[in-house]
Amino acid sequence: MVYDFKSIESKWQNYWSKNKTFKTEMDQSKPKYYVLDMFPYPSGSGLHVGHPLGYIASDIISRFKRKKGFNVLHPMGFDSFGLPAEQYAIKTGKHPKLTTDINIERFKKQLNKLGLSYDWDREIKTSDSSYYKWTQWIFLKLYNSFFDVNENKAKDISQLEIPNGLNENEKMQFIDSKRLAYLDNIHVNWCEELGTVLSNEEVIGGLSERGGHPVVRRPMRQWVMRITAYAERLLDDLKTLDWPESIKLSQKNWIGKSEGAKIRFVIDKNAFVDVFTTRPDTIFGATYLVLAPENDLSIKLTTKKNKSIVDDYITKSSQKSDLERQENVKDKTGVFTGSYAINPISKEKIPIWIADYVLSGYGTGAVMAVPGHDERDYEFAKKFNLKIISVIHHKNEGECYTGNGKIINSGKFNGLDNQKFKKIVCDKLRELKLGEKTINYKLRDWIFTRQRYWGEPIPIMFDGKIKIPVSESALPLELPEVESFKPASDGSSPLARNKSWKNVLLNGKKYERETNTMPQWAGSCWYFLRFLDPRNSKSFAEKNKIDYWMPVDVYIGGAEHAVLHLLYARFWHKVLYDLGHVSGPEPFKKLVNQGMILGNSAFIHRIKNTNTYISYDLIDEYDVQKINVDIDLLTNNNELNIETLKNSDIKFKNAEYMFNEKFIVLREVEKMSKSKFNVVSPDKICDKYGADTLRMYEMFLGPLEQSKPWNMDGITGVHNFLKKFWNLFHDESGFNVLDTKPNENSLKILHKTIKKVNSDIESFSFNTCVSAFMICVNELSSLNEKSSLVLRNLCLLMSPFAPHICEEIWSKFGKSDSISNQDFPIHNESFLIEDKFEYPISFNGKLRFKMIFKLDCEYSDIEKELSHNEKVSSYLNGKKIKKIIFVKNKIINIVF
């Protein structure tokens, strides 16, 4: 009987969706298990083979945990606000909602083809107003909260103690300055091309994370989230999480805690410069100060004589993009302000400079430069001929030294250990009221506004400068229609052009709405909570449901979200926790990163400045340019069919082609992407081999966390294995399983497999599970095992991996219930004990022979055995045996 995967898979997919097999309800009698995938952005190119890797893994865990008696929540939704749909809308004029909905339908169809056990009744979309109502609600919670530094937690703004003697306006300003969501005029990352501001996390190497467009610094009025208040807690609680160390480390680095001192350098009665340093021990080596160009003091402290050069420098550096700044790291620039300040410890008068190697956003935006012990200061001092003093002893005099040692050139402190001296300096500064020990973080507040259309409107109105939050009952604040989705070059949002929406008349009073929208990350900060109670219109989720389901037990997704999404989501969750809306401080207990599946791109080569394409084996003699071609046009591995290429695009139609016999292309591994024409869709593979084969193959490819290029070479092996598995239960005439007593060896191999699969699933080692199944099936077929006892258990064991084929077989055992509701088999240790074992013994690597021992044999038995053997006795090769080494009941070696 043939394994007809097509009809089997559609049959069971229909069955599951019709019977809502995976619908989940709260059930206090069972332990819960929450398995979450990072929900996808529904892009226009649909699913590629990389997406399912994580989804299949989470599905295996879900199905496995259900069988283990857990009440498993396994939902799916869509992160449907975002730039690509909007960029597409700008190009075509089509509303992002339309394209997003079409894309979502396509995604769902593709996901269902894989046999994933989602509870689709819980589906959510972040762009639905019934969803973003609550995103806006949480925004207002942040707006109406402050961070209580003493209690180290967020509280409602009404509990904020307001200092006495403030007038109404000052009071308002004071409150606004404490809110967790606040408005600020700050230097932001402005991306001209995208027409929007980006968060620090969204800028990579001076270019936008999406699209790779240049980004410049520019001051703008923005909504900002006070994530810095949570820096210490975000860092501390990492310890409690079962996450990959690498991800924890990148979050730790991103938060960037450093301990040091804040030091005040006085200029005169009215002016001073505060700096942050991690090296207060080098205070005697501080020979000048440096301010960031954006620092307000820069202009203030500049003398008349130096004004024109300083102004010039500040303007120039503001025009530089982050990328340009980074390019010139080696070549430092700067100007002298003309002012001097007093070193609070050495009392020396030192010059104040301005340079763009000092960042305005970190610390106080000013540093004390110690050229003797900091490489950047050293370079700067060399270039501008500033004084360099060594204050820590080291061998290479005159060079920069960043290590530890004995203090020198520091007056009465000479000879001290520099680490000890740190404390002394801090104490001294405290005494002088000119500084103290401080902790600084790299983490900056999160810029929360985007000048874009396709996002959540911010529920705030303005009465002049006074901010009025939209009342809860008026939520959701619906995203209005606009004439054009284009961002304006002046930095205003497309929403600002819809005047009837922007201007509000309330109780006879005029207000203006905030017209910026929230960033892409807003919706994904809390979606895992909405899954618990997705249709609730009274609250974002009922409290008892949150108490039951949270935290997420396993969260599976790509490592690219290591700092962005995961940090923001943790931050929001902590705020909700402080305000009493959720029951724990952390949302994701365990995190698993699946690796990326890479595409195997194909390139053809064009001779530069011609219209001639040339085969890869001939390029040596020409100056050529690499061009991606669609991998679907390849005939076999590296060969291209010119005719199909010509028909694929006009630009290839009339070109010339140079080749010998075959046209060879270059293959290279790259990220899978539509623009690189290297996307492999799972649909084709499902059609040819079936979803079960695809599922097992993706797991078989290698460790889940590892990135690997997609290749189809091994898929027939997995497909053949499934056929073999099918044939265990069937012969030519049909289903054929007997109620006979199982073969002893079959029981052994079965229980070995059960044991291995159980522990391997728990440790997410799915590739070795698949191998274990292959070994088991191979052995059972060579034993010609037909016993229903063994086969039924094997079927159960494999059902999380290949659910369709297993359901089909299970149904033939005459059981009425779905295999999904069956318990997972448990291994019996007694079948695993080997009563005899054979082991080769080696003597110094010279002599080898095989001996058979019983498991419980004693040393004397072995001695007896040895003396029976003519060649071997307790003396071997003339040497006396000292000891025989056992490890776990095995003889490992014999020592003379």
Next chain:
RNA sequence: GCUCGGGUGGUGGAAUUGGUAGACACGUUGGACUUAAAAUCCAAUGAACAGUAAUGUUCGUGCGGGUUCAAGUCCCGCCCCGAGUACCA
């Protein structure tokens, strides 16, 4: 530059955490079935050397040292690849 991962057959990858390295799969080769091909099944397959053969010996986990009866695994010093990060004072 810094920080984290990795280097195992022709290929993807196993190895109970110090105990027979190369499981499982792909590929290759040979064989069976077939007029033929595909599909399927069986066998061999780390390298070198010896032997008609069964088999045996030596070498083998990026390179060089070390610890140990025993090292892919632990320690020291290098080389290479990948990822993240980047003037964070």
